Amino acid sequence: MQSLGISVLFKGMNMQRLLEGLLVTARIAFFSIIIGSLLGIALGVIWTSKSKWIRLICRIYLELFRIIPILVWLFIMYFGVTTALNIDLSGEVVSVIVFSLWGAAEMGDIVRGALESLPKHQVESGKAIGLGFWDLYRYVLIPQAVRRMLPGAINLATRMIKTTSLVVLIGVIDVIKVGQQIIENSRIEVPTASFWVYGSVFILYFIICYPLSKISRKLENKWNG
Amino acid sequence: MKTNEVLLEIKGLHKRYDEIIALDDINLNINKGEVVVILGPSGCGKSTLLRCLNGLEKVHGGDIRYRGKSLVNNDVNWQEIRQHIGMVFQNYELFPHMTVIENIILGPAKVQKRDKSEVMEQAKQLLERVGLFDRKDSYPRQLSGGQRQRIAIVRALCMNPEIMLFDEVTAALDPEMVREVLDVILGLAKQGMTMVIVTHEMSFARAVADKIVFLDKGRICEISEPNEFFTNPKTERAQQFLNIFQY
Ligand SMILES: Nc1ncnc2c1ncn2[C@@H]1O[C@H](COP(=O)(O)OP(=O)(O)OP(=O)(O)O)[C@@H](O)[C@H]1O
Numbered sequence: 317m318q319s320l321g322i323s324v325l326f327k328g329m330n331m332q333r334l335l336e337g338l339l340v341t342a343r344i345a346f347f348s349i350i351i352g353s354l355l356g357i358a359l360g361v362i363w364t365s366k367s368k369w370i371r372l373i374c375r376i377y378l379e380l381f382r383i384i385p386i387l388v389w390l391f392i393m394y395f396g397v398t399t400a401l402n403i404d405l406s407g408e409v410v411s412v413i414v415f416s417l418w419g420a421a422e423m424g425d426i427v428r429g430a431l432e433s434l435p436k437h438q439v440e441s442g443k444a445i446g447l448g449f450w451d452l453y454r455y456v457l458i459p460q461a462v463r464r465m466l467p468g469a470i471n472l473a474t475r476m477i478k479t480t481s482l483v484v485l486i487g488v489i490d491v492i493k494v495g496q497q498i499i500e501n502s503r504i505e506v507p508t509a510s511f512w513v514y515g516s517v518f519i520l521y522f523i524i525c526y527p528l529s530k531i532s533r534k535l536e537n538k539w540n541g
Numbered sequence: 542m543k544t545n546e547v548l549l550e551i552k553g554l555h556k557r558y559d560e561i562i563a564l565d566d567i568n569l570n571i572n573k574g575e576v577v578v579i580l581g582p583s584g585c586g587k588s589t590l591l592r593c594l595n596g597l598e599k600v601h602g603g604d605i606r607y608r609g610k611s612l613v614n615n616d617v618n619w620q621e622i623r624q625h626i627g628m629v630f631q632n633y634e635l636f637p638h639m640t641v642i643e644n645i646i647l648g649p650a651k652v653q654k655r656d657k658s659e660v661m662e663q664a665k666q667l668l669e670r671v672g673l674f675d676r677k678d679s680y681p682r683q684l685s686g687g688q689r690q691r692i693a694i695v696r697a698l699c700m701n702p703e704i705m706l707f708d709e710v711t712a713a714l715d716p717e718m719v720r721e722v723l724d725v726i727l728g729l730a731k732q733g734m735t736m737v738i739v740t741h742e743m744s745f746a747r748a749v750a751d752k753i754v755f756l757d758k759g760r761i762c763e764i765s766e767p768n769e770f771f772t773n774p775k776t777e778r779a780q781q782f783l784n785i786f787q788y
């Protein structure tokens with residue numbers, strides 16, 4: 317029966333549907349990581365402000381995402397905010413918004429940590445050659461911080477990719493949802509379908525996440541070498 | 542090389558860190574072409590004084606004037622002033638992610654918006670002068686401490702400053718590398734660069750200085766010619782300080 321089991325993946329349009337689901341997952345993850353990183357860098361720079369109030373606001377923003385589960389954020393956005401504001405957003409767009417805001421919060425914390433770990437004399441020697449605020453960040457601090465925060469940022473990216481599996485719950489047809497549909501349709505003929513389908517979902521996630529950690533290790537070696 | 546034109550005028554300068562009084566009623570003039578060496582025991586305020594001169598510390602009283610323009614109000618454009626008053630620190634403070642040449646041309650290119658080929662030409666001349674042109678594509682971590690400090694000096698010089706501030710630039714170096722860095726500074730003195738130097742190298746201080754300023758507990762104890770200071774200091778405190786350096 318095992319040889320029959322694996323055939324469930326290739327029956328009809330199943331493989332194509334799985335890959336389409338994967339594309340949705342990848343799309344949400346991709347845009348969220350890009351937008352979240354850019355917002356996160358801005359947030360991290362603001363976070364290093366000397367003002368106690370600005371630091372507090374940044375901290376509260378981060379804690380909101382740590383305390384309230386991402387699933388609840390998805391529900392608030394998808395069912396709450398869209399009705400309250402009377403706008404119509406697809407589940408995928410809502411997912412990108414929520415994941416971007418979450419990514420920005422976590423990324424901001426990573427960027428802040430990296431900036432604060434840089435030696436103080438880097439700031440002073442930048443100032444001493446006349447660099448202004450923006451040039452100091454752009455040419456001196458951010459490039460060095462990026463090197464330090466890379467492991468944390470990659471870790472965050474893989475966490476974001478994995479957490480996209482929650483989007484099923486606001487009706488987005490991602491790779492997991494497609495997998496469930498395939499399993500349900502073929503449960504009678506192929507009792508081991510769930511093994512094969514979830515097995516391939518596992519491999520598909522691995523295919524997205526593995527290159528990320530590979531790239532990060534490459535860059536780290538390059539910068540340390 | 543000392544002229545009569547006053548570049549920096551420090552009057553009644555006062556600076557504190559919470560309760561600690563770091564500088565108290567400092568009065569000092571620095572003329573164009575003059576080399577002023579600041580000496581004094583650890584914690585007497587030497588670094589603080591230099592840092593006040595290019596705006597890294599906020600002052601709490603008195604006045605600093607550069608070419609007659611006050612540097613102690615809130616609307617001073619420090620970005621502009623720092624192009625005229627360069628500073629080199631004790632720590633190797635090159636930017637580790639940039640090559641030597643990138644370190645050097647960052648300020649001239651991005652702050653002063655100068656023509657790239659002109660800056661490169663100047664950088665080349667300066668690097669040749671300190672004997673490091675062949676290292677222009679190295680990263681700071683590939684250089685020795687002495688080499689890094691010479692590059693840091695070149696980086697500051699490439700901005701064409703009118704005054705250079707040196708804060709114990711050899712203090713973190715192995716003894717055999719001190720000389721190569723001090724020689725560069727001595728060369729600058731011969732060319733007539735205006736400099737304020739903090740150092741613990743006494744024979745260098747004597748050789749390079751037009752004027753020795755001796756600080757103690759945030760105050761100026763005495764200002765003397767170098768020969769006079771080293772052979773016959775005016776104050777008891779300075780004599781005690783000099784005795785430390787004799788075995
Ligand atoms: N950021 C700071 N916060 C609090 N106190 C400080 C700070 N920087 C310096 N001080 C204090 O101000 C005084 C002067 O310090 P400064 O660094 O100017 O001394 P220094 O003469 O350069 O000493 P050294 O020869 O050890 O470098 C010292 O008492 C020091 O403890």
Ligand SMILES: [Mg+2]
Binds near residue numbers: 587588709
């Ligand atoms: Mg000092």
